[in-house]
Amino acid sequence: MQKSLHINPELCTGCVQCELACSYDNEGVFNPSKSRIKVFKFHDEGRFVPYTCTQCSDAWCQQACPVDAITLDAATGAKVVNDATCVGCKVCTIACPFGTVNYNADTGKVIKCDLCGGDPECAKACPTDAITFIDANWTGLGKMRDWAMKTDAGAQAGA
Amino acid sequence: MNYVIIGAGPAGVVAAETLRKNDPEGDITMISGEGASPYSRMAIPYFLTGKIEESGTHLRKAKDHYDSNSIKVIAENVSKVDTKKSTVTLSNGDSVSYDKLLxxxxxxxxxxxxxxxxxxxVHHCWTLEDAHNIVKHAVKGSDVVLMGAGFIGCIILESLLARGVNLTVVEAEDRMVPRMMNQIGGTMIKDWCIAKGANVLTSTRATSVDEADGKLAVTVDSGDVIPADLVVVATGVKSNTDFLDGTDIKMEDGILIDDHFRTNVDNVYAAGDCAKGREFNSDGWAVHAIQPTATEHGRIAAVNMTGGDCGQYRGSLSMNVLDTAGLVTASFGQWEGVGGDGVETVDKDNFRYMRLEFDKDDMLVGALSLGRTDQVGCIRGLIQARKPMGKWKARLLEDPNRIAEAYVGLSQ
Known part of the structure; x- marks a missing residue:
């Protein structure tokens, strides 16, 4: 059974341990701005929402890439950016309607969640189980996808 | 079923792959006018900087990609299409027949x-061959004139500067990338380029290119003459459809297609930069000539060609992302506005700009961003969701930079 990230905003306290773990593991720095998962803080509602790539099946980023640099990791289901192939054209960053592929000017490449090869650091770092890595069928990512599917681009991905 | 695709760019390649996925038994032939290894023009700027080899521009990296998917690639130009006989004539005289043509x-x-x-x-910057010519002539210390500061002109600007040339940009409009940026954004890009060492002449037209003292000389409408070892002409593109002369296929500035990507002629479809298809949100039809539209077109056209159903096509969204010598800009949808509320924040000193446009129903319909690289995709998500922004509209009118928060707030 393939696993995916399950995010439960109700449990998130906004501690951003996930952002620190992600940026340290992937970029070698404790710097939330380099994190592939981002915690959105809605202080007026007292709500915190960790947010990252859902690894959609027909991924916009993958389809839009002009040089085939985003490929499927068959073991994890993650859409992975191959740094050696990415030219840094950024088309994927506007094609992804979730805004979860971002350009890193320091490297001249784009970065996105790759599920850490199947052992995501964000889930391990989360002290409240707001982020867990569990069987794909049990995740709430459907909600995010449903919202996107209502969009024009969503109709395309579902085609 | 015998499918023939004219063209091997992103639309053609994605279409071929989608045809194969949906019709494992069909014959698929893709005709490429530029060699047997389909490549991406989007990658040419990075070939110019030396960041990648020529192979790095290829659309697909596996050597046997087309063979292994039983996609036959013919490296020839097309000279003629006969829709009555359902044949495509190649420039070598060969004829290829089709059941369905894209x-x-x-x-x-x-x-x-x-x-x-x-x-x-004098060269364009469009094909790999053009790129090889530019690499040859744009050497350190040479004088280069770039005619046109549109998308292509801007995206190759960094590579020209990196080659150490003396660069002069000549643009007829009053700002850079006029079809992608308004006055404020286009002027900020100009200021950025000047700071990077380029000489930028906007509201200026070249009137002739002559030869003098073993060099080229570009005369502009002010009367000034700019010496040049290389002139790069990047003043726009048009649909490549000359080979359709003599057919009944209806055309305006691109081949007219319906919501199933059919032309007016039976069994003939069109997709990508040559096609004029439905545009998202504008109630109109447009030639976008952008990568995301090309791949979207290729995919949906192929699904339709195999008898599949993509549902009601709502049109492609015009959008661009551009890196002009390190300054990243993006444009989405109807950034000129449609008569609803608009908002912008300008920080000229730090090269940051954000503009949002709403319609009368409080839906986001267009945006410009400059100097931002994080979560810009949310803008597409918000526009294509086609939902009123609710309480987020007031927040965005106060600070348009909160687009990602708005997206997450509305969708989660």
């Missing part, structure tokens, strides 16, 4: 009516 022949650069553009040392 025209994905892309675009071709236009030459402005300036005398002297046929001289040696």
């Amino acid at each position: 025209i994905a022949s892309g675009a071709t650069p236009v030459k402005p009516p300036v005398p002297g553009l046929d001289r040696v040392g």
Whole structure:
């Protein structure tokens, strides 16, 4: 059974341990701005929402890439950016309607969640189980996808 | 079923792959006018900087990709299409027959009516061959004139500067990338380029290209003459459809297609830069000539060609992302506005700009961003969700930079 990230905003306290773990593991720095998962803080509602790539099946980023640099990791289901192939054209960053592929000017490449090869650091770092890595069928990512599917681009991905 | 695709750019390649996925038994032939290894023009700027080899521009990296998917690639130009006999004639005289034809022949650069553009040392920047010519002539210390500061002109600007050339940009409009940026954004890009060492002349037209003292000389409408070892002409593109002369296929500035990507002629479809398809949100039809539209077109056209159903096509969203010598800009949808509320924040000193446009129903319909690289995709998500922004509209009117928060707030 393939696993995916399950995010439960109700449990998130906004501690951003996930952002620190992600940026340290992937970029070698404790710097939330380099994190592939981002915690959105809605202080007026007292709500915190960790947010990252859902690894959609027909991924916009993958389809839009002009040089085939985003490929499927068959073991994890993650859409992975191959740094050696990415030219840094950024088309994927506007094609992804979730805004979860971002350009890193320091490297001249784009970065996105790759599920850490199947052992995501964000889930391990989360002290409240707001982020867990569990069987794909049990995740709430459907909600995010449903919202996107209502969009024009969503109709395309579902085609 | 015998499918033939004219063109091997992103639309053609994605279409071929989608045809194969949906019709494992069909014959698929893709006709490429530029060799047997389909490549991406989007990657040319990075070939110019030396960041990648020529193979790095290839659309697909596996050597046997087309063979292993039983996609036959013919490296020839198309000289004629006969829709009555259902045949495509190649420039070598061969004829290829089809049951269903997809025209994905892309675009071709236009030459402005300036005398002297046929001289040696004047090149477009469109094909890999053009790129090889530019690499050869744009050497350190050489004088280079870039005619046109549109998308292509801007995206190759960094590579030209990195090659150490003396660069002069000549743009007829009053700002850079006029079709992608308004006055404020286009002027900020100009200021950025000047700071990077380029000489930028906006509201300026080249009137002739002559030869003098063994070099080229570009005369502009102020009367000034700019010496040049290389002139790069990047003044726009048009649909590549000359080979359809004599057919009944209806055309305006691109091949007219319906919501199933059919032309007006039976069994002939069109996609990508050569096609004029439904545009998202605008109630109109447009030639976008952008990568995301090309791949979307290719995919949906192929699904339709195999009898599949993609549901009601809501049109492609015009959007661009551009890196002009390190300054990243993006544009989405109807950024000129549609008569609803608009908002912008400008920080000229730090090269940051954000503009949002709403319609009368409080839906986001367009945006410009400059100097931002994080979560810009949310803008597409918000526009294409086509939902009123609710309480987020007031927040965005206060600070348009909160687009990602708005997206997450509305969707989660």
